[in-house]
Amino acid sequence: MTDPRPVLVVTNLDDPTADLVIAELHDRGTPVVRFDSGDFPATLSCCAFIGGDVTQWRGSVQTPTRTAELGAARSLYYRRPSGFAFPHLDAQDARFAAAQARFGLGGVLTSLPDCLYVNHPNRIGDAEYKPAGLAAAATCGFAVPPTLITNRPDNARSFIKQHGPAIFKPLSVPLYLVDGKAQTVPVADVSADEIDEAVTGTMHLFQARVDKVADVRVTVIGDRVFAVRIDCDLLDWRTDYSVHTYTPVSAPAPVERAIFAYLRHFRLVFGAFDFALSRSGEWTFIECNPSGQWAWMEPPTGLPMTAALADLLERGTRDRRT
Structure with missing residues (x-):
């Protein structure tokens, strides 16, 4: 029936x-x-x-x-x-x-x-805090790049000198309009001599730049894991989708265990994880978006993510495993 x-x-x-x-x-x-x-x-x-x-x-x-x-x-x-x-x-x-x-x-x-929530709005709110996500990632066993969150210019300069090359990334990206058009705030390289007193105006996130050969987006839907390697020459692959090459890959077992530990920590049943892949094969955690996009990767990879999400929603609470 x-x-x-x-x-x-x-x-x-x-x-x-x-x-x-x-x-x-x-x-x-x-x-x-x-x-x-x-x-x-x-x-x-x-x-x-x-x-x-x-x-x-x-x-x-x-x-x-x-x-x-x-x-x-x-x-x-x-x-x-x-x-x-x-x-x-x-x-x-x-x-x-x-x-x-x-x-x-x-x-x-x-x-x-x-009711099965994918995801529960309150859990999304908890997981959207980057400091909380980085702390959970470190606890769950991911490799996490050295990261500083501050509004103190001297501390920012010292961090960049010690851990550079370094990048700056926004802690959150609300709607930002220029001439009426929505803009994104990309990840950018930053040097110590670029840090001035403007840093005191709000909190900033600085992070050691990972020496990567590729990026990996891992989309987790219930108990299913869809990992895709993204090859391009961009620091922030989200700035130009036209230059990407996509390849389905398998997440190493320790990474997969850490992924599900992370989801349990925030009580999520869906997560879009970003990793930087080093030449030695190490997966470094960058972030997890509890409402991340995934559909654009399905046509070039053939991964059945739409069907997996429909399966999860169709089963409802009969599939509450995280």
Whole structure:
């Protein structure tokens, strides 16, 4: 008998990765309810009740075309929803309304009974802190490059002189617009003489540059590991996807053990890990994105990542292993 419980997909309208997974689920006859929490309250509504004899949230979220019962979701794929916006309110009232939406609607969506989260929004939030990720990586047994996080120029200069060549990378990349166009902040080489008093203005991450011959992106979906070697001559391979060569590889056993220890630490069932591969074959941990992209690697490698993610969402809590 077909399981009538839907898979919830929470993301923005323009998300081709989610589109692939939803199409796969539709082809299997698995019901899907997609919505963007950022559409609240314009085209998304919610009503939830608990108390008395009711010990789990009851109610629904509703879009113009779909209704999802809160207690019926088998899994929730939390991708990249847009933020709450209240353009009809003044700034102070909009901040208040956004807080109510975050802790009200957001709180309900993070408390669904018997639901597998891929990943749980709170766990995503924990894992997005780079300092926490690096600390967990070191504890779990990964090789981690020497790293300094500071707003003190003298400490930054000393670190670069001791551990250089070094790179600078942002600790987080919020929306950054130049002439109305979204920009990325790439990883960049940095020398000690480039450090000035501007460093005092906020926290910065400096890291010893790994002498690498290639990069490796490892996408973990439930208990399945998809490792892809990325060959290019770029310091930051994300700055130009047109020059890459992709090759499926196998992660060494110690790396794979550390990967699953890391996922257990943050209680994640999905993770996109980045490694630098040295000439000697050592895999050095760079970061893990709990909401990382993966779909662009599927066509050139043939790795069945869409199917694996659909499998995980379709099984729901029957596949809770991490």
